[in-house]
Amino acid sequence: MPASRKRLLLIQAFSLAAGSGYGMRAFDGPKEAMLMNYDSLRHLLADVDWEVHPGAPATHGNHPVETREEFAIVGVNRLPIVRAACESGNYDAIVLLGGGDPGFPEAREIGLRHGIPVTSCGNAQMHVASMLGNSFGIIDISEAHNMQMRELVVRYGFADRCRGIRNVNFPLPRPNLPDERPVQAEKAKHDRGETSDMVETAVRESVAAIEEDGADVLITGCSAAYWLAPVLQQRLNDMGWEVPVLEGYRCAIEQAKLLANLGVAASGLAFPSDRPRKWRRSKKI
Amino acid sequence: MPASRKRLLLIQAFSLAAGSGYGMRAFDGPKEAMLMNYDSLRHLLADVDWEVHPGAPATHGNHPVETREEFAIVGVNRLPIVRAACESGNYDAIVLLGGGDPGFPEAREIGLRHGIPVTSCGNAQMHVASMLGNSFGIIDISEAHNMQMRELVVRYGFADRCRGIRNVNFPLPRPNLPDERPVQAEKAKHDRGETSDMVETAVRESVAAIEEDGADVLITGCSAAYWLAPVLQQRLNDMGWEVPVLEGYRCAIEQAKLLANLGVAASGLAFPSDRPRKWRRSKKI
């Protein structure tokens, strides 16, 4: 019996208009170009059929998201895409791309109505990290994004496993803050073999997460920092630290495959519909 | 020195169009009519100036909210109202009406930028309940709403104090479910002195929350159940149970007054802006 080939839809968090000054991924064109760091994950997509949706056009502004309000807005914007994908019958699982997981609980609720699992990068990283050690730390980019990650940790029930969030303080570009040092410039520097302050800071904070916070595993927070994961992995290995460093796309893709293979989406008790067939008198926290 | 008279804006969760079949509050007209159970809270508004906003027009459908998706949508819809109120300079505090607290964290983030505290019913009830006993239980209306309340308990850090959520199973009206027993009919029955199944079930579940779950205080979950609070209070007292029963409007109004009087809105460390003046290398969970 051949293994069935699963069909995945990868949905970006949002789509920016031209001129955003945020050059980390394409918002249209070939599906491979819309995935950051594609080379590091192509082997994971080799045994599935997959599509990429560029994300709903951004309505919060023409820049990436960092505040609570921005996350809430793009989260809601993404839901019709999720519903349409579920209703299409074309997919066995949906992968929400991006850190901060905008719209994830709501998308799971929608997916479950169709028996389709939905995974998201932050959530998937935390699950995989929990498989590898007793605890994990998060390497992330800015104050506001840090607190979004903290919220996810609490909501997902990983407070006991997460030992803290480390901030390298490279906030994302905003129209009113044009002169800040952009993440993509740091990546370009690194790719050219130059020293990147962002990389050096991330190495320092990774070691602090290990030594001071007691993290057994590291995960990267914002998707704009996912390119750091293999860089940190190498640097930390070179220093002698036997610590896994996880990025989000790969974890979310593999978790989607696992759930689709097992044929499970989510518990209807955790995401009840408006009129479930059975109800409970009592719920625990 | 006379006490300064604080100015409050009370914002409903959403506004339905005519014909929604949800007759528990007005969506326009005198401000008093837009507040459910106004008589029970008028004395708390006597020493403040106050306005009511009917809420943003619903875009999720013409019915109350219960699912994750619906809460997310109305939460985002409410944010422009919050921002406009903050920018107007007309208010010292904002009260988000409704159970389930849609848009609350995002509204706090906005309010903080203007130094204006924002309170919300579920959150306020949990804070007041924590002042009165070691633990509380929630009396709520439906499976989906229960899980929204659970999410709030976790996000707000009350998991250790909340002993569980009790479901009386009177879901809110929906177009596709016209024949269900509506909450407002139960209230009408009770107001006429007739026996209401919803009241009787709520009494039974309240006793179970006390005896089986170990709750010291009870709070009502969905705002459609707030009218139950004084009814349950009386019934439980008559049975001999010395247990406070809290509803949301009163708690949220009083908490807004407390915060406005103390001159505090929220911690900027918990709700950092996109470019805070100071940043931290490390955050704990």
Added chain:
Amino acid sequence: MPASRKRLLLIQAFSLAAGSGYGMRAFDGPKEAMLMNYDSLRHLLADVDWEVHPGAPATHGNHPVETREEFAIVGVNRLPIVRAACESGNYDAIVLLGGGDPGFPEAREIGLRHGIPVTSCGNAQMHVASMLGNSFGIIDISEAHNMQMRELVVRYGFADRCRGIRNVNFPLPRPNLPDERPVQAEKAKHDRGETSDMVETAVRESVAAIEEDGADVLITGCSAAYWLAPVLQQRLNDMGWEVPVLEGYRCAIEQAKLLANLGVAASGLAFPSDRPRKWRRSKKI
């Protein structure tokens, strides 16, 4: 309908005899003089009727309290004052002044028998801090007082929210230790515009509480340090930290008003009488 004007009794923790060398408040005379830092809280008392009780004469010695034994003794001494106030019918709420909250649980038990809420400074600060951020830190004065504050945190159920206690190490005066640097001298220095070691240490420890402990909000522990709250607030704001700093009197007064307005004292299930009307087979922790 006019708002009813609530009647508050503020009860000091203890009253020292002349010559104690503890010059931070008067033990008799005008009520305003018996409140430390009155100017910072007079506006909160403008809409209530209020009295101050100077506290029971100290029986543990003629000096402030810091050890467990001293807190226990003054706590018991204060209870007859609470009972008499409740029985008088003259008050709608009672505010226990002082850090360390001596006699608070017992006073709540007494108040509840008369339907009168009782608040206390440390407890009120922790509740307000929980409204403002995910976590708080305590800035306190000495080893022994620190551990009393720790005990309160645990008893009140705030262990998950409290990120630690910072010690500025300015213990209170004692007869056998006459040469120590007294807190009131530090306050006097600061009031004269001179540099106070206590202030500088408190600023340093506040920053450590924020940066190292992860506190979102700061509260001051011992009432002898309440004068520090606005000083720290200003200094931290000047440094760019958006962190609320709370002192006890103001929080306890506002919480008393909130509870009196809502008409709730405490749960009889948490503070049962010797023969309650109803009893439970089982209690959870």
Added chain:
Amino acid sequence: MPASRKRLLLIQAFSLAAGSGYGMRAFDGPKEAMLMNYDSLRHLLADVDWEVHPGAPATHGNHPVETREEFAIVGVNRLPIVRAACESGNYDAIVLLGGGDPGFPEAREIGLRHGIPVTSCGNAQMHVASMLGNSFGIIDISEAHNMQMRELVVRYGFADRCRGIRNVNFPLPRPNLPDERPVQAEKAKHDRGETSDMVETAVRESVAAIEEDGADVLITGCSAAYWLAPVLQQRLNDMGWEVPVLEGYRCAIEQAKLLANLGVAASGLAFPSDRPRKWRRSKKI
């Protein structure tokens, strides 16, 4: 080398005047008569020198204690006895008799100043129970006493191990409640071989603690229920339950011997003096 013979002072919680109607122990006379259930613990006292102090005369009323206020009063009353015993040089350890542990933290603080360990019945039972299983349940006598026990569980850090408190609802005698069914009458019935409602209820609640609450070990709460421990042990064994049932005197005596043998009293970091030799900038909760 012979083992040194340790010297213990056992201090009762309080001493009632004649006519209290509380006939469970003598308040003067031979030391053996002042210990309830002496026969069950005499073998534990055979290898030590021991004295009994009848307890300070009660000032809260001429009846046993159950409310918070009463526990606080007798706790403070007991402290001078503890101090005098420590200062006498006559004792290697002090055992505070009675359930509810009045004055225990304060007594430990005093004992530590003299290097003398102090144990108390509730605390000792919880420690021994933790040695025997993953969890324990408490069998106790009344609503008010239950909540005192809950407070101890929280303060002592046993919240994770304690699965709940079961109430047999036999409150202690009070002057204003002369007609209630006294505990000592239940004990007398049982001793005569008659059926005691208290015993039968305690058996039922013990089984509920095991089956419903998941307790691995049982401890008795109020010292007035310590006589139940061997009765329950036998009854539960006869039913097939392999569950240890602990009473307080024996646990507190053995813990006192253990600590005295090991030469440890308490950590000075947990119970700092007013001027400790070393201080810490920071304390965790």
Added chain:
Amino acid sequence: MPASRKRLLLIQAFSLAAGSGYGMRAFDGPKEAMLMNYDSLRHLLADVDWEVHPGAPATHGNHPVETREEFAIVGVNRLPIVRAACESGNYDAIVLLGGGDPGFPEAREIGLRHGIPVTSCGNAQMHVASMLGNSFGIIDISEAHNMQMRELVVRYGFADRCRGIRNVNFPLPRPNLPDERPVQAEKAKHDRGETSDMVETAVRESVAAIEEDGADVLITGCSAAYWLAPVLQQRLNDMGWEVPVLEGYRCAIEQAKLLANLGVAASGLAFPSDRPRKWRRSKKI
């Protein structure tokens, strides 16, 4: 680029000699026959290369394991098989079959030295359950096995997610207990379409886990109960409960594929070697 085909070794917990009276799987012969319930998992093995090891010959007795001692013995017996498999270079991941996870932490330690992930059934079920809901319950077979499962929950850090363990009380066969009702007879009854007491009890306990314990997801404990998972899934679905029911083999296989695909085994910080390249001054719990 084609996806690489991973190579898995599945290792049974132990191998019994002929005549054990435990007929749920073969201990030699075709690899398919050595896997219980093979038909339910063959599709998961279609895209990998796989082998089965029958397990080390049992030294604790010729019967399945239930006590702590038995689990410890078979756990140690399995380690040389794990080491040999790692050293062979023939495998990308190792799957430890069986409930109760004997030898799992030790096997992970060995696997990590070779960069080879090791999964185990109980652990994998808990991870997958955590992906599907807020909480899970365990349906298990006997008192002793229940407590082994409890130990795993605690060790793996799932105490907050696990709502309890339900016992259907069908202990495994033992030589000295020949007349008990064997699990395989229950399975045979069920396969013949007859009513099985084990199935009916498991349905009842599953509903109790959902309704009383608040479990969102169910997992089966002992591998002798894995055949129940699809049966319970069907029965609960038929009753209207939208609850996933997981068994161990499938979860452990899919987790092994996920880890092998991601190229991660475990954190060296959680499983340090005897002389790691880097060490930490401090470890948190």
Added chain:
Amino acid sequence: MPASRKRLLLIQAFSLAAGSGYGMRAFDGPKEAMLMNYDSLRHLLADVDWEVHPGAPATHGNHPVETREEFAIVGVNRLPIVRAACESGNYDAIVLLGGGDPGFPEAREIGLRHGIPVTSCGNAQMHVASMLGNSFGIIDISEAHNMQMRELVVRYGFADRCRGIRNVNFPLPRPNLPDERPVQAEKAKHDRGETSDMVETAVRESVAAIEEDGADVLITGCSAAYWLAPVLQQRLNDMGWEVPVLEGYRCAIEQAKLLANLGVAASGLAFPSDRPRKWRRSKKI
């Protein structure tokens, strides 16, 4: 009535063959020589009858244990000795010597079947530490041993009390690592009055455990570090720290006496036999 003289068997963790290069205790000869640091505990053995078993011959290699696998192997090897001791009728309690507690849960299970309490060093230290303060820290010798101690803390339910593990990084001798600095050489240096790096590092880490981790009490992890306990106690006292430092033999011996005196071994509900007389439908975690 004379106190009965209890009979203890002390069982070493393992016995090495000649030439192991591990010279901290004898593996045969007089019982006193087989106990490390005998002089510090002889007074605790004066009132009991006692024997020492040298431990089962090591099968993991001829060196001390540090990895998970090694702990598992020696743990299983020790069980037949425990069973034989229980069956002999010669002992009232069994003390498992050595840090890391190999075989402890399994030995308790065996002991309970005979009504005989079993104690173990790490477990006993944690219990005694919990009697002395709110929290404890562990001073330990190597990365691998640290993680074994962490596992014990979690399994024993002390995660809330343990503030961390400090590593002095003096791993135990291994054949393949002959040039490392052995612990016994450090001890010898110290005994000769020379400066030992191990002692100095342990003092530094102890202070860090107190000041940075917030430990109230210190325990030593590996038994090879037990000789450090009195050294650290003295050094820390000299510095002014009022902190108890505990080693394992003394705690385990005294706990064994306590349990034997009280006549309790363990709860049969925590360690059920394969066919207990009573079973429970449900177990909590």
